[in-house]
Amino acid sequence: MPVQRRVATRGCPVAREWGLERWRLGCSLFLEWARREEEQAEGDGVLLACWPRGREKTASLGTLRRWLQPGMADSAQAQKLVYLVTGGCGFLGEHVVRMLLQQEPRLCELRIFDLHLDPWLEELKTGPVQVTAIQGDVTQAHEVAAAVAGAHVVIHTAGLVDVFGRASPETIHEVNVQGTQNVIEACVQSGTRFLVYTSSMEVVGPNVKGQPFYRGNENTPYEAAHRHPYPCSKALAERLVLEANGRKVRGGLPLVTCALRPTGIYGEGHQIMRDFYHQGLRLGGRLFRAIPASVEHGRVYVGNVAWMHVLVARELEHRAALMGGQVYFCYDNSPYKSYEDFNMEFLGPCGLRLVGARPLLPYWLLVLLAALNALLQWLLRPLLLYAPLLNPYTLAVANTTFTVSTDKAQRHFGYEPLFSWEESRTRTIRWVQAMEGSAQ
Numbered sequence: 001m002p003v004q005r006r007v008a009t010r011g012c013p014v015a016r017e018w019g020l021e022r023w024r025l026g027c028s029l030f031l032e033w034a035r036r037e038e039e040q041a042e043g044d045g046v047l048l049a050c051w052p053r054g055r056e057k058t059a060s061l062g063t064l065r066r067w068l069q070p071g072m073a074d075s076a077q078a079q080k081l082v083y084l085v086t087g088g089c090g091f092l093g094e095h096v097v098r099m100l101l102q103q104e105p106r107l108c109e110l111r112i113f114d115l116h117l118d119p120w121l122e123e124l125k126t127g128p129v130q131v132t133a134i135q136g137d138v139t140q141a142h143e144v145a146a147a148v149a150g151a152h153v154v155i156h157t158a159g160l161v162d163v164f165g166r167a168s169p170e171t172i173h174e175v176n177v178q179g180t181q182n183v184i185e186a187c188v189q190s191g192t193r194f195l196v197y198t199s200s201m202e203v204v205g206p207n208v209k210g211q212p213f214y215r216g217n218e219n220t221p222y223e224a225a226h227r228h229p230y231p232c233s234k235a236l237a238e239r240l241v242l243e244a245n246g247r248k249v250r251g252g253l254p255l256v257t258c259a260l261r262p263t264g265i266y267g268e269g270h271q272i273m274r275d276f277y278h279q280g281l282r283l284g285g286r287l288f289r290a291i292p293a294s295v296e297h298g299r300v301y302v303g304n305v306a307w308m309h310v311l312v313a314r315e316l317e318h319r320a321a322l323m324g325g326q327v328y329f330c331y332d333n334s335p336y337k338s339y340e341d342f343n344m345e346f347l348g349p350c351g352l353r354l355v356g357a358r359p360l361l362p363y364w365l366l367v368l369l370a371a372l373n374a375l376l377q378w379l380l381r382p383l384l385l386y387a388p389l390l391n392p393y394t395l396a397v398a399n400t401t402f403t404v405s406t407d408k409a410q411r412h413f414g415y416e417p418l419f420s421w422e423e424s425r426t427r428t429i430r431w432v433q434a435m436e437g438s439a440q
């Protein structure tokens with residue numbers, strides 16, 4: 001039987017200063033202090049030295065949480081949480097779903113809501129957690145409401161990710177903005193208190209002027225001016241989510257929301273990486289450099305993005321005052337490189353070569369080709385969908401330095417990447433190698 005180690009502390013300065021009543025109201029600072037004390041001493045209890053001398057109490061972190069934030073203790077005690085992941089069959093959504101099943105022991109039901117349900121969901125249904133697949137559309141308020149009813153936490157990753165002109169601006173707006181509004185209203189109506197939204201770095205930039213954002217953080221000033229429907233829709237949706245923080249949900253408690261802004265996500269299941277790989281195979285194992293190596297583009301491994309979602313969802317209830325209404329860039333230790341050079345970290349070991357130390361075509365010619373593609377897309381629209389990778393928007397994004405460097409998530413909820421760069425790279429390479437038609 002493990003011996004319970006008691007952690008002697010000097011007493012929490014915040015608690016002492018504020019007095020018992022104040023910190024009973026739920027002070028995130030106090031909980032954060034207690035968590036650090038407990039971690040440092042590797043014990044399982046915190047001695048509350050701020051009690052009168054001689055009558056000090058020892059409390060576990062769980063007990064502290066129950067005292068300080070009684071509303072959330074109910075769910076923690078019962079160890080029976082219902083999570084809903086919208087877009088759970090997408091590239092990121094699948095990783096979030098699998099990560100939750102691995103890393104959230106309090107889960108009793110996991111609902112996966114998506115327009116299209118994938119066959120791999122079936123294999124998840126044999127585990128201890130009840131996995132409920134719900135085919136539905138976020139633009140349909142009644143379908144969202146039915147899926148959200150009874151959920152404790154909603155992770156809203158569903159979205160229309162289209163920067164190639166496949167969908168109309170109206171459809172992008174409907175899915176990304178109206179869909180998000182439907183999710184918020186469903187939370188309010190059903191009494192769901194915790195909402196995590198997958199936003200995007202695109203909410204900030206690159207902007208229409210192509211100004212660089214170099215090692216920026218959540219407070220770095222930047223002119224976030226957009227014209228493309230995708231970043232516009234993500235920015236609007238993010239605002240809705242942040243403004244909803246604090247709204248009273250059914251039952252009277254406040255809604256707690258926050259938004260995560262991943263940079264360009266990569267990893268197993270990344271469609272654009274797949275497209276580049278197949279294009280390279282078609283071109284005899286070569287890709288041709290179009291972007292200068294000096295342009296740096298922020299990238300983050302999908303497993304770490306998923307981990308950050310799981311962590312935020314878990315910690316939102318314990319640190320509502322600190323995290324509610326906040327945005328966090330989603331980052332890890334992936335190196336800063338140009339979009340193409342970064343992709344070669346995986347495609348190189350799979351037999352592809354990036355030809356040229358400099359772009360083979362001058363920038364003005366690429367701009368012309370991108371404009372031509374846009375014109376062709378417009379002309380051909382009545383007949384067929386022409387949506388190549390290169391268009392004025394993708395060219396501008398790929399050619400603008402946009403990198404983040406921040407520790408906000410680490411400070412607010414203890415985020416550390418779960419996967420090192422080496423592991424992220426190895427996993428991604430293995431996935432490319434296992435792809436159908438692989439050169440390996």
Ligand SMILES: NC(=O)C1=CN([C@@H]2O[C@H](COP(=O)(O)OP(=O)(O)OC[C@H]3O[C@@H](n4cnc5c(N)ncnc54)[C@H](O)[C@@H]3O)[C@@H](O)[C@H]2O)C=CC1
Nearest residue numbers: 087089090091092114115137138157158159200262264265
């Ligand atoms: N891929 C990337 O590099 C980045 C993605 N994001 C955001 O992450 C989220 C997930 O993106 P990905 O996994 O890359 O995209 P994805 O296209 O692989 O996944 C999106 C999922 O949402 C579902 N969905 C789309 N419309 C829906 C609707 N009307 N109702 C219900 N479900 C619907 C799709 O079926 C799909 O399963 C999106 O919100 C995106 O804006 C943010 C930053 C970077």
Ligand SMILES: C[C@@H](CO)CCC[C@@H](C)[C@H]1CC[C@H]2[C@@H]3[C@H](O)CC4=CC(=O)CC[C@]4(C)[C@H]3CC[C@]12C
Nearest residue numbers: 161163200202263264290339389390394395397398
């Ligand atoms: C000019 C081409 C020559 O090889 C290269 C074109 C690459 C582009 C298709 C990608 C470059 C940057 C990507 C975007 C970026 O990672 C940020 C994103 C965030 C999101 O939320 C969604 C995806 C994307 C817009 C991503 C899309 C693909 C690029 C434009």
